[in-house]
Amino acid sequence: MAEISFFHNPMSRSQIVHWALREAGVAFETVPVDWNAKPQALLDANPMGKIPTIIHHAADGDVTISEAPAICHYLAEVAPGQTLLPTPRERGAYFRWLFFAAGPLEQATTARAMGWEVPEGREGMAGFGSYERTVDTLEWWLADHDFVCGERFTMADVYVGSAVDWGLVFGTLPDRPAFAAYAERFRAHDAYRAAKDAHNALIAQAQQESQQDG
Ligand SMILES: N[C@@H](CCC(=O)N[C@@H](CS)C(=O)NCC(=O)O)C(=O)O
Structure with missing residues (x-):
C-alpha cells in the first residue's frame, strides 16, 4: 500500500x-x-x-x-x-497568507463567481470585507515578495499559488502584474508542471471516454 x-x-x-x-x-x-x-x-x-x-x-x-x-x-x-515548512522567521507570513487564502480569498472569489454581493454597510461583518479589499491586499503582498514567505518557496505557495493560478485562468482574479509575475515563478516548478501534465492527461482521457460513450 x-x-x-x-x-x-x-x-x-x-x-x-x-x-x-x-x-x-x-x-x-x-x-x-x-x-x-x-x-x-x-x-x-x-x-x-x-x-x-x-x-x-x-x-x-x-x-x-x-x-x-x-x-x-x-x-x-x-x-x-x-524543507517546505516555514522557518521560525517565516512562520508569520506562512500562516497569515495560508489562512487568508483559505478564508477571505476563497470567500471573496466564490461570492464573486456566484454573483453574491455584500449588502451596503455590512462589509465590517463579512470576513473578506469586500472583493476589492481582499484582492488589493493580496496584490499588495505579492508585489513586494517573490513568494509568500519572501525569497523562498514554501508549501504556502502551493495553496496561495493554486488560488492565483485558478483565479487568473478562470477570471475570478483580475489580471494584475503582481499576480502574473508570481504565477510565472511558481509555474516554473517541476512539481507544478508534473501535476499539470498529469491533470491534462486525465482531462483528455475523460473527454475521449465521453466521446466514445456518446
Ligand atoms: N473546503 C474544502 C472545499 C472542497 C470542495 O468544495 N471540493 C469540491 C470540488 S472543488 C467537491 O468535492 N465537490 C463535490 C461535492 O460537493 O459533492 C477545501 O478547501 O478543501
Whole structure:
C-alpha cells in the first residue's frame, strides 16, 4: 500500500493536493472520484463527500485529512527533510497568507463567481470585507515578495499559488502584474508542471471516454 491514498477528480480542488504531493515527494496512490458514484471509502473518511481528502497510512495508524490548506501543511510536515515548512522567521507570513487564502480569498472569489454581493454597510461583518479589499491586499503582498514567505518557496505557495493560478485562468482574479509575475515563478516548478501534465492527461482521457460513450 502506498503511503497516502489520494481521492482525486481532476476537475476539482484536489488538483491543489496533487501539486502538494509532488512537491512533498511522498508516495501516493490515486483513488479516482466519480461525482455520480463517490467511492464508499471517501464517504467513510469524509462524510462531506468532498475532495481533496487524503488518508495517510502512518506507521501507527491511518490519519484522514480534508481541507486543502490543512492537507498542504500536513504534507509539508511529513515530507522528507521538511524543507517546505516555514522557518521560525517565516512562520508569520506562512500562516497569515495560508489562512487568508483559505478564508477571505476563497470567500471573496466564490461570492464573486456566484454573483453574491455584500449588502451596503455590512462589509465590517463579512470576513473578506469586500472583493476589492481582499484582492488589493493580496496584490499588495505579492508585489513586494517573490513568494509568500519572501525569497523562498514554501508549501504556502502551493495553496496561495493554486488560488492565483485558478483565479487568473478562470477570471475570478483580475489580471494584475503582481499576480502574473508570481504565477510565472511558481509555474516554473517541476512539481507544478508534473501535476499539470498529469491533470491534462486525465482531462483528455475523460473527454475521449465521453466521446466514445456518446
Ligand atoms: N473546503 C474544502 C472545499 C472542497 C470542495 O468544495 N471540493 C469540491 C470540488 S472543488 C467537491 O468535492 N465537490 C463535490 C461535492 O460537493 O459533492 C477545501 O478547501 O478543501
